């Protein structure tokens with residue numbers, strides 16, 4: 001399989017670069033800059049891309065890579081810091097921008113000179129973000145683009161198949177950036193662009209059959225996108241050899257447990273085990289209102305129930321999980337590579353000896369996982385499900401969790417979802433939900449005094465959930481939601497809207 005390797009030097013657009021390459025039909029992986037050259041060679045890349053990064057090539061602590069990389073003799077495209085690093089490693093001159101006018105951030109008019117393999121002569125807007133600049137390219141390189149502040153906005157050495165652009169061709173703001181990337185992939189690296197999702201499904205299904213053979217495989221199904229798509233893929237590969245174990249801890253949204261069950265028992269060939277342990281969780285959570293303690297109890301009980309069931313019946317085959325690519329990307333920032341930890345990568349107990357762990361989605365980005373899910377016929381509401389916290393409604397019920405309070409929140413949340421879906425506003429939001437803050441207020445209904453629960457509505461827009469804006473939902477939608485919740489959900493007499501961004505708030509209330 002043709003493959004492009006993106007070498008991570010700590011830039012903020014690394015995942016975007018990989019996504020763009022895959023969008024062009026070429027499989028792509030990101031590796032940290034600390035990777036050994038032999039390991040890189042074993043991956044048999046058709047080409048390499050050096051990413052941007054926040055450092056200066058002259059800083060001692062800045063990320064570098066061994067000059068042996070050039071012995072691989074594959075085309076390299078350096079972007080921003082990656083371009084400066086190429087220049088520095090090959091004897092060019094990188095200078096710090098002493099004057100502010102030599103730094104470029106954002107939209108920049110760029111002149112393209114004749115003779116480049118990546119673009120035609122002319123001019124256009126590029127997106128820049130750099131302090132240092134290349135003053136003199138290495139010997140054997142031609143300057144192929146310039147800007148008012150930057151004498152070397154792009155350079156190339158056709159003979160050695162080395163290319164560098166100071167600008168970020170991967171972002172939408174760079175006019176024609178994707179065409180430049182395509183020319184690198186197809187004209188320079190000779191890729192054909194045959195990486196497609198349907199070929200992914202066929203190849204993965206064949207691999208899964210080969211690995212699993214006649215053994216069983218067990219998958220922990222949460223009802224989230226990743227584990228649901230993994231379940232659908234495994235079902236296509238091995239049918240009834242697959243057992244999905246779904247723990248319903250009584251903290252899902254309204255009807256969600258039933259929806260998961262009917263989807264997987266109705267649409268797919270597999271064994272589906274639903275562990276109904278709602279009461280067990282409510283018993284364990286009785287009288288507990290500290291948020292951290294609730295989280296700990298829910299997490300610990302979940303795994304106890306889950307592994308107990310596996311131990312009883314399914315511990316002798318393979319264990320599968322829905323890990324996806326961003327869960328396991330190593331970031332090359334700093335001298336020590338850090339692996340992002342993620343709840344999807346479950347720690348297995350020592351006393352269960354599986355034949356191995358299977359992660360069929362480990363190379364896919366979230367949007368690719370969703371495409372696979374749709375192609376395998378999963379329902380839209382599962383494929384496009386919003387993120388849902390592991391502890392479920394437990395972190396949206398402030399104070400003690402009781403079955404009655406879970407019911408109130410489920411009903412209020414269902415009204416919110418229904419109204420948002422009806423007006424199509426659900427697609428504008430990254431995440432929205434109802435919260436039960438545990439505050440009682442006085443109201444008047446039917447000429448009588450009420451003293452009942454308050455519901456808070458939370459809705460955010462965000463790219464990465466690290467920061468988020470509160471969503472500006474139109475007042476008429478909020479009005480309808482409020483009316484319906486108060487009329488339809490017993491024991492609620494007031495609705496408020498949370499207008500806190502993250503930071504200082506978090507998305508969830510606990």
Ligand code: XMP
Pocket residue numbers: 343387388389390391431465502505506507508509510
């Ligand atoms: P916060 O509240 O940290 O949430 O701003 C950011 C995103 O993470 C989700 N979230 C969780 N997801 N287990 C999860 O799998 C958890 O314990 C958890 N807590 C928060 C939250 O829904 C939001 O999308």
